[in-house]
Amino acid sequence: DTAVSQTPKYLVTQMGNDKSIKCEQNLGHDTMYWYKQDSKKFLKIMFSYNNKELIINETVPNRFSPKSPDKAHLNLHINSLELGDSAVYFCASSLDWTGDNSPLHFGNGTRLTVT
């Protein structure tokens, strides 16, 4: 059983479209994240939720809207997609939000290509 699963694996879309990425974890973790990995492999945190509550919201355009219906799910909706949004988006989870002895478990990633 996959611990952190995200769908879709690949997403190719045109500029201006709206798309969503879904993430689910079956580890019983309290905290979930969205990370963006650009073409240079830099990993940057976008959002973090703890028990459905937003605790980290980095400087991300408001076209990106996360939603956590329960602590096992964290979805990412992107409006009006732009070329610069092309990247790999990773969902991750951790036991709690403190960071102490709480490593991240990543999903397999969603490769988003905006044309």
Add this chain to the structure above:
Amino acid sequence: GQQVMQIPQYQHVQEGEDFTTYCNSSTTLSNIQWYKQRPGGHPVFLIQLVKSGEVKKQKRLTFQFGEAKKNSSLHITATQTTDVGTYFCAGNTGTASKLTFGTGTRLQVTL
């Protein structure tokens, strides 16, 4: 904001050679984690270091946390082709689960 830099950016070694990547933070860390990402894969947690000067080993991998808790290193002895990937350090300042990932070091190993 906090910055975490890694050097080198890329290293190509022959199988059997040693490899080291260095991680430097602009701020003092409460702990540091290391991850490995295989080509086309996702980051996988390797280890966490918490104490100043801590050294941990996993088979051929040796991890160190600096005395000032601002730097760390990962050393691989006698690399194998299975070691290929990008190694990331990730620093935690202890506030609200905000891990800051390093810039990564890509390791290529050839026979």
